[in-house]
Amino acid sequence: MSELRIPFNKPALLGQEFEYVRKAIKRGKISGDGHFTKLCQELLKRKTGAASVLLTTSCTHALEMAALLLDIQPGDEVIVPSFTFVSTANAFVLRGARPVFIDSRPDTLNVDEEQIEALLTERTKAIVPVHYAGVGCEMDRIMEISQRRGIPVVEDNAHGLFGSYRGRQLGTFGSMATQSFHETKNISCGEGGALLMNDPKFIDRAEIIREKGTNRANFFRGQVDKYTWVDLGSSYAPSDVLAAFLYAQLKSAERIQSARRAIWWRYFRELAGWAAEHGIPLPKIPAECEQAYHMFYLRMPSLEDRQAFIQHLGAHGILSVFHYVPLHLAPMGRKFGGKKGDCPVAEAVSERLVRLPFYFDLSQSDQEQVIKAICAFHPAGSPWVAAQPGPPLHAMHRQ
Secondary structure, eight states, X not given: OOOOOBOSOOOOOOSHHHHHHHHHXXXXXXXXXXXXXXXXXXXXXXXXXXXXXXXXXXXXXXHHHHHHHTTOOTTOEXXXXXXXXXXXHHHHHTTTOXXXXXXXXXXXXXXXXXXXXXXXXXXXXXXXXXXXXXXXXXXXXXXXXXXXXXXXXXXEOTTOTTOEETTEETTSSSSEEEEEOOTTSSSOOSSXXXXXXXXXXXXXXXXXXXXXXXXXXXXXXXXXXXXXXXXXXXXXXXXXHHHHHHHHHHHXXXXXXXXXXXXXXXXXXXXXXXXHHTTOOOOOOOTTEEOOOOOXXXXXXXXXXXXXXXXXXXXXXXXXXXXXXXXXXXXXXXXXXXXXXXXXXXXXXXXXXXXXXXXXXXXXXXXXXXXXXXXXXXXXXXXXOTTOOOSOOOOOOOO
């Protein structure tokens, strides 16, 4: 196999990251809730329209905060997609909840909103849709169910910052939403996240939970003469050094998104003929959605074709990767009763999906090499069918 010259992912660096990190260090306060943390929070609040934004050390921690804010208790149930990263479920399982896994739509790979209502019980305490690949879920239908049944929605928007659904920013529909700034995301600080609150009733308690369960934020605003332990909580605030790095990325968000948009559409245009010839569906973007340009993926005819495709690109020095193992089939998921056939679309997608190299400074010449290598591959299998499961998969690529 050739040396892998074109990686799957490379975090964007735009120049000001180092300058802002130096400034953060020079200011003499590099712990949480410093100058750059506040700048990031205000910028995100302004751009998304959320009522409040709190930076966190990861999207996982933002989800854990959401579970605490909803007072999730042992025996509660939470609706989560099977085709997602483990944190979506784990944050609620840590509070004693039982994850109820829901299948994906075969077009966008988002949660199948028409299956939600049948899974609700008197123990359901939250619905957690994931905007897969930064393409919005059918939020009109999801929110209609939420409001009619009185069940809060927490949007896992790890993929979808600056994407929108019917002109409204993803992450602003549910009571809360979570963001990721992991190095695989469009905008990154290596590890980081944010909790967006759209329902103001959660804001005060979120500050307490994020500050180890203390009313420290009130103390610094002069509202109390000392701060103390008042609630559950943990240390969820990131270092201001990470926030400084993130602020540089957020200020350059339009530049990052513009570059990724061009890369995504070039894949879409130049692979259309090859994909049609081999019965390989390209990503589906509904007309009501403006995607976040987070990833470009293909769904091969079979698991064997997917593995051969990854090896074929590897032989050309190109790294491509698969994605999630369905959570209901993972060892932990099986402990909650998950079994093969529960979520057939997720099972089929997991075995066939492959993600292409996609990052801010992917050059035109390197992308051309990727496209040429893809077009030289001829899958042996029949066209992909969403409900046709294949052999089990035993590995998962990170996030």
